[in-house]
Amino acid sequence: MGERKVTVAAEVGLHARPAATFVQRAKQASMDIAVAKLNGGDPVNGKSILAIMALDVRQGETVVISAEGDGSEEVLDELAAIAAAP
Template identity: 45%
Template sequence: MINKKVVLNNSEGLHARAAALFVREANKFASDINLEAHGDRVNGKSIIGIMSLGAFSGEEIIIEAEGADEEEAVERLSNIVEKEFINL
């Protein structure tokens, strides 16, 4: 299992479009994916779970993956949060 802390640097945090993009990418991996914010942990492949975190711009989240492709999953998903959310 590996994890990485990332900061939500887009203006709206984990809103519907950002959560949908994250889930779409997370579901491409065989590994179990989890997100953590404010001490709450949710399934990273669940849009409802991600949106329930209520994570906003400037807040730190932890992306965690466990499985055969965990390193690739964390790298790709953290890249999405750090770079691609800004355009949403």
């Protein structure tokens, strides 16, 4: 299983537009995507806007994005870039 640890840079955290962009890309992937806060908590479905927003990830917090399957490394790189974008 691949994973990326990413510090969220957007002023609004992983909410609103960044969350929508993240979920749109995740939904294009054939594999399951999971997202969790680095400091603990259960992973949530990365393809669910409600689940992502419920994580309440704020600017400067780190998340772990994970996926497994063909093409997962590329998808993880793209999702990490979205989460890290200011």
